[in-house]
Amino acid sequence: MSFSTSSNTPGKAPTINFNVERSALDVGCSRRAFSSLLSGTALSSLLSQDLGASLSHAAPKAKRVIYLYMAGGPSQFESFDDKPELRKRNGQPIPEELTKGVKLAFLQHDALKCFGTDVGFKKCGQSGQNISNLLPNLQKIADDICIIRTQQTDQVNHDPAHAFMNTGTAIAGRPSMGSWVSYGLGSVANDLPSFVVMRSGPEGQPIPQTAWNAGFLPGRHTGVEFYSSGTPLNYLSSPDGIARSTQRQSLDTLAKLNNIHHGNVTDPEILTRLAQYELAFKMQASVPDLADFSGESKTTRNLYGLGDKPNGTFASNCLMARRMAERGVRFIQLYHSGWDHHGNVGGGMKSRTKDIDQGTAALIQDLKQRGLLDDTLVIWGGEFGRTPMSQGTGRDHHTKSGSMFMAGGGVKGGITYGETDPFGFTAAKDPFHVHDFHATALHLLGVEHKKLTYKYKGRNFRLTDVHGHVVRKILA
């Protein structure tokens, strides 16, 4: 069967005749061809631009990403960046030459004083990485993670910083990292979306839902949000009174009618639509299956501290993430909120780290024991770090330093990258800017960040804008 299709690309993209075997459209066809078509968009847009995305520079180290996103800006001084100097000079002014010209949020008009933490740190594992005692489970897997202490961003407030961390720019409406990855690498899950988002954590501070939007990329690359308990997805369940068999019969009739229409007007979009309805039908079974933990061993459930179904916690989302990783989801992003500790950073960090410590460590161990860690890039971090200066009993947003870590997927474990000055205010060595983070993550996925582009409003856009360097020192 031969399809012709048009270009969705602005400019003069060549016109393409696209031949594909009939079987590719039937259910049960080869998994790759099926999913590339079926997770897809209008055939036209599917072809024209995704063809541009043959971008692999080398064999990719990571095939998928699990991004544990700590929304609000977790404090590095209570987690991964121990600064004795701050304890020593607690309450004393921080040297002015450090802070001059740096944009601050809440502390815009205030006196800037050192703020030492009373949280203890421990050298852990064979690598001797220095990790806060608030993270006892992560301390145990210190040799598996690469800590980065010099996270830098351009944005000092949540909304634009989330946008920047996710899309590489503070202007809303650009594609997020997960969307770029989905666009660049396509989907290998045959009955799940390629980019899934889940959320947990205390209520309160909003972050923009546009953080997982596909922006100008085709809409199917938008992150699909699965709820962390209850029905996982909007409109997933058939209406009350429509049994699974009723749904099947209905869709069979729909397919018949659509095929008759196709006979009259020969429109390839009809075939795509038929396939999308089939995929939807499969998702009605596969997504609930994803959220059924009863098949997990007791040992595994204990590792995460969970029962036989999702309970809305971060650990529960972590187990969901592992199950999605096994089923081929490309990019899984787990947001956990509540890290914005302008006051009582000690108490706040104690609660939040308790929320995420076990789940995070369990996820990495679980992936490792299943052999999945090697090709899964795990990322942990927030939209920015926090100030070494006090804001009352808390810390303000900070662009110049912050800690995150990565594991698996071609990242060297048991190392710390980047070094901050004795006050932890900014990078003394090896800054790790958001653009560098994006470039490096894409590199691990086998994608050259300068080549992953999409033409929109006359410009070739990239996740890294016009910046970004691959940080080779952290590559395994």
Next chain:
Amino acid sequence: MFKNIHLFLFVLSMTQLGAAPISYNRDVRPILSQNCFFCHGFDKEKREADLRLDTFEGATAEGAIVPGDPNQSELIARIFSKDADDQMPPSDSAYSLTKAQKEILVQWIKEGAEYQEHWAYQKLARPASPDPKSSAIDAFLKRTWKKNNVDPVQKADPRNLLRRLSYDLRGLPPTMEEVASFSKDPSAGHYRSFQEEWLGSTEYAEHQGLLWLDLVRYADSNGMVSDEPIIAGPYRKYVIESFRDNMPFDQFTREQIAGDLLPNRSDRSLTASGYNRLVKTNCEAGVIEKEALYQLKGEHVRALGTVWLGTTTGCAECHDHKYDPITAKDYYSLAAFFDPLIEAGVYEPGDRRVPLHYIHDTKEDSKKEHALMGRIDELRETLYTSTIDPAQRDAWSKEILKNEEEAKKVKGPTDWLWFPAQLGAAHIIQGDYSQTEAGREVDAPTGTITRHFSGETMIAPVTGSNEAYFTHLTIDPEKKPEFIALQIVNGAYRRVGWHKAYHLTYYWGPKDHALLEESQPWLDPKKMTHMGPLPEAGKLVRLEIPKAKFLKASYVPQVMAWMQAGGKVTWGDSGYRTSAHQLFKNEHAASAYRYFWERPFNRDDRNDFHSLLLTSLKKKPADRREIHSQLIDIAFREAKQPQLTAELTELYRQVYLHRQSAIPTLVSKETEAKKTHVLTRGNFMDESGPQALPAIPEVFGKLDKPNPTRLDLANWLVAKENPLTARVFVNRLWHQFYGRGISETLEDSGNQGDWPSHIELLDWLAAEFIESAWDVQHMIRLLTSAEAYQLSSVPGSLLEQNDPTNRLHARQGRSRHSAEEIRDSALLAAGLLHKTKSIPTASFFPYQPDSYWAKSNKVMYGSRYQIWETTQGASQYQRSLYTFWKRQNIHPSMLALDAPTRQECSARRTITNTPAQALALLNDPQFVEAARLLAARALQADGDPIDNLFNFVLQRAPDTTEKKALKELVEKMTTRFTENPEEATQLLNIGQDPTRLDDTIQHATWTATARIILNLHEFLTRS
């Protein structure tokens, strides 16, 4: 992902079809623009090797190009070089040239390397139509068909044609009667009569308005962080009315950009000027005011670019445009037009984005508002500009501070009247009551709780020092309520949010009452204290909540609500008992609120208003910021003129009450201009660059005026000499009616944009648009009258081969309908669609999965200030464009069907085809309910129900194979529901509409069948 698909056939692109000489604009510019201009283009900052290739002079100066001699041209040597050091584009860049592209460049240089001005910037002149006897559209198209050896397809059959026309004009299908009548008489005259009937109808205006709303990113929320509601509904109404009344596009432009500056400004033009306020705004604590203000400038300039200029102006924020002649200076000069606009960088949460304009029902009410506001302006002028004797002021300052010390010494509590019986000009105030001399009279229906509330009047928030809350009331002995209650609301960010835990209720009456058991968003049965029996009726009573009874609260109390179950109650003064010192502080808080009334204000300073005067006075003069000194002067003036101050406060109250029944809307207003600097790389912290003054981009010349305003900008946009506006507009129209743009990039007519397929046609249409006095309906009539419009959308195999992207328009385009068209059509087929008599200003809330907003609340995002309360009754079935548009959580079905979030301006929707769409169309209760009503209609009408379904939905009869397939389904469903009658009942229970047929099995069977009809590709597609 395409590795296993190995066979690609590249058909010659249109460029190569004609054997004409190389054209710079058509053939060369795209290659250079895509691959070279980034480093060798317009942006001098980024220019490498001091070489520019975007002008003839630049390219030939040092021999990069030697016209006529490719062999001597360095450019040619470089692009063919194998040496990695010499090669261009550089081997490590993202760019590379194909063999064909290189050959084009060689040929072009051989032919003399002639440069042309970019098509979109060329002066607009109307080209002659190739055939004056036929429609110009057809004449231009026919010429290219001939040139490319392409035959057009047949004319569409009458049914398809009428459906197309109806959808394109109104976003809805025709009725089956209309199709039948047109099928019988498909004459041009009959076609015209449909055109004329539909053009200018409300449905037409709604559909055309929808596309404009995408373009200007209209929404009901501010778009950032907590994404709070804003008031823009009247602007939407304005847009729809303008299309209905066929307002000339130049006027439409002027009113939106500068409706507040027009000499004959009116409610309408002021509402239109709300356009400038549709920007995204932030209210996040910690945002830097200046940075946010520069971001707002970006919003204004980018919108101008997308909506009118078809130019990506946003690119020039950090540097000169790489591809188009827009400099960074141009960007900031355009931004400077918006400098006098009143807008805040960082709004206070809960602020409805003042300034607002109030639209009254009657002329008298408008006049009264005008009179009150005139008096307020006068008073303010007298009060706040009176001369100040510094010595007197300083003495007064000392006096205040001394009085504060005295107040600290006073022992014992005293009353602070927080909310007087006659509520003042509060920040938020809601509920129904009649204002009488004695207080607020509420005559409440029994069986429900009636409640009104108020928050943040011009005084301090309640601090920890209050010792009791109190209120006064008089109960009518003839009509006693069942209970009464006082609520203290701990408003997060001073707004009554959805969060019921913040509502603390204290009530008087029987200890248990069913109404108090009901959980409401504003009533938590767990946060409730019984205070005693209902107080004595017939006299003024004072009720108190002593500190000992206070419920535990997080956040500061910001709002008080008065509740009663039935009865008639007159509510009097309310407040709290506090120390004399606190009272003193409260009394001195009002100046700031009074002076900055209706002015948006940076959140940080606004938060401090309640203590700002006293803290300002305590600062050493040298340490005071501008606002501190300003406020001291304001307070001093007020202290010297207490009568005027009291009168002003009273006027605020009056105007506030007068506005209770008026409709507020966002509006543009001006004040003294802020300053815009040309920033270096967009960095707001570096304002060392020169100040930018309002000016149009230099490439378009200069405005002939010393201090041009937004109105001058608007006039320039629609001036005859502006080469872009008309082209950009007709190109969008073409896309709308022919399935793709003449230039596909509707939002970018610049160097990187798509080269127009029919440049002369585009120019002809643009010229026609201007000469018709910007008559939108005239253009739409023209576009839909052409023969080409009426062609079938089914390509023949030859056409499909030769022109698969339909650049030649030898057939019509086909694509999926928009989210709105699909829902509206389903409701129409079901007989549910609620057509609007008068265009609503309020948005409605259709069915939405509970978890969608609720979970966003619970976890962390989104809807802090709003709960999704599904609209009841007929309003639930309004056309989709009236859906509450929350930028961060647009309705999930609409999101699935590619509706834009409207965070940024969008000129076209990307149409995708995804499983999420299938799930929404199959399972969204809105479509299931529509299927139920459609089934009932089909069963109740005369004739075969299958025929009826097809007629209602597709306006045609089914053929025998279709009928057979559906009959089989009906049989299967009948069996299923007969065996499982509870499933039939469940299915019929979905949706608010009560229509249910007696025969449940039959109704369910046909509901399931109708549901399939509403998922047919044919139903979802414009053909």
